[in-house]
Amino acid sequence: MRFFPSIGIDEVGRGAWAGPFVACALLVREGEQQIRGVRDSKLLSSTQRQEITPLLQQRHVFGLGTVSVE
Numbered sequence: 001m002r003f004f005p006s007i008g009i010d011e012v013g014r015g016a017w018a019g020p021f022v023a024c025a026l027l028v029r030e031g032e033q034q035i036r037g038v039r040d041s042k043l044l045s046s047t048q049r050q051e052i053t054p055l056l057q058q059r060h061v062f063g064l065g066t067v068s069v070e
Helices: 046-059
Strands: 006-013 021-028 061-067
Touching: none
Parallel strands: none
Antiparallel strands: 006 021, 021 061
16 A cells, blocks of 8 residues: 555445445554455455454454344
8 A cells, every 4th residue: 555544445245225234444554564465355265354354353443334134
């Protein structure tokens, strides 16, 4: 990343009309260690997501939101 602070945003779901929807925003500040392999979650394998998730949670500030179909 070249600009700090930076916020990455990703989502997963079929939309509020078809089922649950989950979105996450993650803040990366200057000087924080970046994690190799981080990109769109849909391009990662399940194993890669499971390995990267705890590192992101430990090293960065993040917010997570969910919406149900109801």
